[in-house]
Amino acid sequence: MNTDMKRRIFLKRSLTAGAVGVAAGAGLLAPQQILAAWNKAAFEAKAVPDALNALMGSGATEPSDAIKIKAPDIAENGAVVPITVDTSLEGVESIAIIASANPVPLVANFNLGKGAQGFVSTRIKMGKTGDVIGVVKAGGKLYSASKGVKVTIGGCGG
Amino acid sequence: MAKSSIKIRAKDKDGVTTVKALMTHPMETGGRKDKKTGKKIPAHFIQEVVCKHNGATVMTADWSGGVSKNPYISFKFTGGAKKDDVELSWTDNTGKSDMTSAKIK
Numbered sequence: 001m002n003t004d005m006k007r008r009i010f011l012k013r014s015l016t017a018g019a020v021g022v023a024a025g026a027g028l029l030a031p032q033q034i035l036a037a038w039n040k041a042a043f044e045a046k047a048v049p050d051a052l053n054a055l056m057g058s059g060a061t062e063p064s065d066a067i068k069i070k071a072p073d074i075a076e077n078g079a080v081v082p083i084t085v086d087t088s089l090e091g092v093e094s095i096a097i098i099a100s101a102n103p104v105p106l107v108a109n110f111n112l113g114k115g116a117q118g119f120v121s122t123r124i125k126m127g128k129t130g131d132v133i134g135v136v137k138a139g140g141k142l143y144s145a146s147k148g149v150k151v152t153i154g155g156c157g158g
Numbered sequence: 159m160a161k162s163s164i165k166i167r168a169k170d171k172d173g174v175t176t177v178k179a180l181m182t183h184p185m186e187t188g189g190r191k192d193k194k195t196g197k198k199i200p201a202h203f204i205q206e207v208v209c210k211h212n213g214a215t216v217m218t219a220d221w222s223g224g225v226s227k228n229p230y231i232s233f234k235f236t237g238g239a240k241k242d243d244v245e246l247s248w249t250d251n252t253g254k255s256d257m258t259s260a261k262i263k
Contacts, residue, residue, distance in 0.1 A: 038206060043220070043222040081226070107221070109219065109220045110225070110233065111217065113214070115216055115238075116216045117174065117234055120232070121232035122225060122229065122232070124222075124223070125187070125224050125226050
């Protein structure tokens, strides 16, 4: 009886361990699939047109009044610069935020799915004074707007 | 699991859901140097953020190290209703990830 009980416990334990192993395996696979989608070339580009080319397939953007960029005129701390991009354009597919003076200009690219509105807000780092460019892809075309932000203390290394 | 690294709020107003989220992450660019040793601090930043509403992706964000430490993100979408599920997950460049979900209020 006693050995039988032990055997049962042993079985139970090995079964749970097996389940955990499978879960961990699935967890390991997922990030690789996601990382494949991350556009390495665009995020390593050192110049704004290169980044746009790699990201959107084109470096040409059309200035648009329908895009509003909310950012401070003077950022006291470049490590945290609040940026809001708001657009009234129809059929927005993605919104990219670019800090033109940064070592890596492309900061973020938001791919908007069904139902998402042309609005994103986040906080970025800025190495030095420069333009913040919001690039909106709508209906297959690229539109942009920019705003100058003066940075008094840099946020990239310093 | 330890406490989630993500704080998320989703609020519905006149059919438009505003999602606000805060993540806890160092967001190292890889270009910064350790002041004591002079060595470069390896890059460690969130690469992708995915937000789902009732299982359907409404937004994915690809980031570089240029997003501030402990990132904040906010966006809006239509089609959400109160008590719907909103799920947010991130994956960083070392393969770590975290996710959390909340109900639309």
